[in-house]
Amino acid sequence: MDAEGQFLAGGTTMVDLMKLYVMRPHLLVDIKSLKGLDQIEATEDGGLRLGALVTMNQAARDQRLHDGYRMVVRSLAQAASQQVRNMARLGGNVLQRTRCSYFRDPSFEECNKRTPGSGCAALNGVNEKHAVLGTSRACIATYAGDFAQSLIALDAKVSTNGPFNGRAFAELHRHGETPNIETRLAPGELITSFLLPPVAEWTRRSVYVKIRDRDSYAFALASAAVGLAVDNGKVAEVRIALGGLATIPWRAHQAEAVLRGQTLSEESAKAAAEAEFSAAERRAQSSYRISLGKATIVRALLQAQSMEI
Amino acid sequence: MDEESKELMLLTVTAQPDKGGETRIVEGNRHVSVNLDINGRQYQASVDIRTSLLDTLREHLGLVGSKKGCDHGQCGACTVHIDGEPVLSCLSLAVEVVGRVTTIEGLAYGHVLHPMQQAFIDHDAFQCGYCTSGQIMSAVSCVHQGKAENVDELKDFMSGNLCRCAAYPNIVAAIKAAALKMGA
Numbered sequence: 001m002d003a004e005g006q007f008l009a010g011g012t013t014m015v016d017l018m019k020l021y022v023m024r025p026h027l028l029v030d031i032k033s034l035k036g037l038d039q040i041e042a043t044e045d046g047g048l049r050l051g052a053l054v055t056m057n058q059a060a061r062d063q064r065l066h067d068g069y070r071m072v073v074r075s076l077a078q079a080a081s082q083q084v085r086n087m088a089r090l091g092g093n094v095l096q097r098t099r100c101s102y103f104r105d106p107s108f109e110e111c112n113k114r115t116p117g118s119g120c121a122a123l124n125g126v127n128e129k130h131a132v133l134g135t136s137r138a139c140i141a142t143y144a145g146d147f148a149q150s151l152i153a154l155d156a157k158v159s160t161n162g163p164f165n166g167r168a169f170a171e172l173h174r175h176g177e178t179p180n181i182e183t184r185l186a187p188g189e190l191i192t193s194f195l196l197p198p199v200a201e202w203t204r205r206s207v208y209v210k211i212r213d214r215d216s217y218a219f220a221l222a223s224a225a226v227g228l229a230v231d232n233g234k235v236a237e238v239r240i241a242l243g244g245l246a247t248i249p250w251r252a253h254q255a256e257a258v259l260r261g262q263t264l265s266e267e268s269a270k271a272a273a274e275a276e277f278s279a280a281e282r283r284a285q286s287s288y289r290i291s292l293g294k295a296t297i298v299r300a301l302l303q304a305q306s307m308e309i
Numbered sequence: 310m311d312e313e314s315k316e317l318m319l320l321t322v323t324a325q326p327d328k329g330g331e332t333r334i335v336e337g338n339r340h341v342s343v344n345l346d347i348n349g350r351q352y353q354a355s356v357d358i359r360t361s362l363l364d365t366l367r368e369h370l371g372l373v374g375s376k377k378g379c380d381h382g383q384c385g386a387c388t389v390h391i392d393g394e395p396v397l398s399c400l401s402l403a404v405e406v407v408g409r410v411t412t413i414e415g416l417a418y419g420h421v422l423h424p425m426q427q428a429f430i431d432h433d434a435f436q437c438g439y440c441t442s443g444q445i446m447s448a449v450s451c452v453h454q455g456k457a458e459n460v461d462e463l464k465d466f467m468s469g470n471l472c473r474c475a476a477y478p479n480i481v482a483a484i485k486a487a488a489l490k491m492g493a
Contacts, residue, residue: 008319008405015361015400016381030321030405057394081469083385083447086394087401216468 007031007190009053010088012080013096021106022097022114037091037192040064046198049159052091052191056147057082059090068199070307071153071206071225075146075243078210081217091191094148094172094249095183099219100130100141112138113179128285129221132293133246135281139179141247142219148173148249149225150208153241156196162189169194173248202229202237204309209300210243211292220244222292224252224300228264235259240300242276245293252276255297264305266298273297317358319404343403347372348415356403363387363398366412374413374442378471385470388443389413395450413442416449425449428487429480436474444470448484449491457488 005027008014017023031037037053040062048064059065060076080088088096102108102121110119122130122140130140148169156169164172164185172183185191197203206227212218223243229236238259240252255272262268273294280290343365345352354369363380366372366389378386380399387399392408416423425445428434435441447470451457456466463484472480 008402011402011405012382012397012400015402018359019380026317028317028319030319032405032407033321081385082450082466083388083395083397083469084382087396214468216465 005029005188007092009092010055010084012084012088013092017097017104020104022104031190032089043195048196050090050194050196052193053089056080056085056088056090056093060085067204069150069154069196069203069206071150071203071208071227072147072196074208075150075210075223075225078208078216079146090147090194093145094151094169094191096145097182098141099144101126103141113141113182116178116180126285127283128288129219129244130283130286131245131247132280132282132286132290133242133250133277134175134248136176136179136247138177139175139247140281141179142244143173143246143248143250144219144244145249146208146210146220146223146243149223149241149243150206151194152249152251153206153225153227153239154196154203155239156194158191159193159195160185160189160191162186164189169249170251175247179247200229200237201309202227202239205229205304205307206239207300207303207307209296209303211296212244222289222296224293224296226297226300226304228301228304230264230305233263234261235264238264238301240272240276240297242293242297245289252297254278259301264301266302269298269301270294272301319358319402321405341404343406345370345403345406345410346408347410348412349409354403358402358404360403361399362389362401362403362406362410365403366398372412372414376439376442378440378443383471384440384443385447386440386443388446388470390446390450393450393453395447411446413445416445423449424490425452425483425487428483428490432479432483432486433476434479434483435472435476440470440472444472444480448480448487451484452488452491457484460485 006025008028008030009032037051039051041049043049056076060073066073102111103113108121110121131142151169158169208225210220210223220243222245225241227239238256240255242250255276258272258275277290340355341358342355352370356365366375376386378384382397382400388395389398390411425448451466456462
């Protein structure tokens, strides 16, 4: 919807940002009671359909997700607090807004995400937790979520009631010179479900590693969703997505390309991580997260390799 | 657009979006009447449409056991149950609440405290007490969901409830003790 009208489901982002005067909608459309969107169902091709109104905790407890798509369960279980996970729905979760302090505080006039064309206070401000990948001169705000990284790694598809219906989750988020427009959804378009591919070895052999200031209830300084399949000692399939480091949910295509067909070892994992961060933006306060991001990729790959499935 | 029409409105949608179903405007005025099922009793209040469930409990219904800490869903002091699941009453609008609400006032059995309340007293699991009602509401669910047997799981479950006095070791002890009495 546009700024005047907004959908309301769990409310954990919307009500928070309304209290901060960051979001000032004149119309809230409460969709919590929509029928049929609160289920997790098997699809004909052996995948799963996750309804957009499924709560984070409902999905985190789902045995089919636990058995077939471990990274999904781990990304959800390590997100937010149990109270927030009871409220927040999957559709709203992927659309949650950045935690950038300048975005969240309207007393700062400069924020292109909040007020288009006003500038970016974070560029020369406190930006130790801001993005190092996918940045622009207009905005370096970090995408804060966890679940989206597993969706992008899984090549999930999105169902909506509008033109985006059937397209890849990887195309949902956008970034660039107009950071106030965060997705490719049309005004009024509503996500109705996410479609996961059929269960495969790489969806089962999957992890979500989240590095943060404290062990629970904190946003990622760096995170990695990894799915892995090994055949005859060589990497047959690998999916890597990064969180806490980029302006949007980040698929690490360059790291994947380095590993495909190769033997997975600490050395090859490090080479893959180097490739992904070769174009990372180095700032004085946040450059430590480039090292952290590389180490997170390596840890997640090795954890996936040693995982018993 | 004049000021009147700029006031917040809320629509509740009940049909499937792709079936072209009805949408129902339930609230359009600044002050609206809400009906809430709290601790097994029916309550009615006239509130500004933007009022949180927490403010409705505290300012309109006299149920001041739930506390306002951060008012942004970060501290957990406002935790209540809706249909048995802990949620943050500060991030819920009273007009959109669906389900049975349980607050700290609804935990005791008459004059007999809930085992979790008694355990918090027995283990001195608070100092200033401001976060305590939220801690107890989460702690009850922690036991019900079987997360009190393993200390790491217990701490992870309780991480959404902050205690600035840092009574954490005693809170953990109280939850472990109450879990035995609750027979979970």
